[in-house]
């Protein structure tokens with residue numbers, strides 16, 4: 001008899017569950033950690049143009065280091081996590097996108113579905129944000145996927161372990177492309193950063209959180 005696998009909803013974090021596509025205290029810690037790790041003056045990276053939408057923390061940090069002809073040493077990971085913990089407010093509840101908590105509550109009581117993060121955030125950074133935003137009770141953080149490399153697909157692969165049907169709820173064209181490479185259905189949320197046209201490659205596009213709920217309700221019925 002084959003084991004019946006539950007459906008799994010993978011959730012991008014910044015821009016999807018949280019309002020901001022990039023979170024300023026995290027940006028400060030990320031840039032600061034690269035400056036310290038690469039021994040470059042504070043503020044030296046401020047003018048470096050980086051297109052970071054849909055990239056992992058490590059990918060962005062590597063690009064910043066490379067812009068100065070440098071690279072990240074092994075200590076960068078802990079340094080970044082510690083700097084972020086110092087920058088991060090104790091309460092991030094206001095950062096949660098309106099409608100997200102009712103959505104997660106509804107998905108949880110509907111039952112038969114796992115909710116996991118699939119984010120480019122460094123794991124301790126994502127976990128701290130999940131706890132301080134009040135979202136951690138809804139999420140299986142232990143089986144979530146995080147940005148352990150510069151390739152977003154690795155975060156998705158990490159979150160795919162022991163899953164059945166999967167859908168990825170996300171908010172950038174890079175997220176959608178990563179999902180499709182792995183054969184995962186993508187549901188993209190339009191944000192201030194990317195329009196429905198920019199997200200047109202997604203299997204479904206939602207204009208708002210209510211729209212996510214409609215698509216997910218139909219997906220769970222399949």
Ligand SMILES: [Mg+2]
Pocket residue numbers: 012013014015016021054170171172
């Ligand atoms: Mg995002």
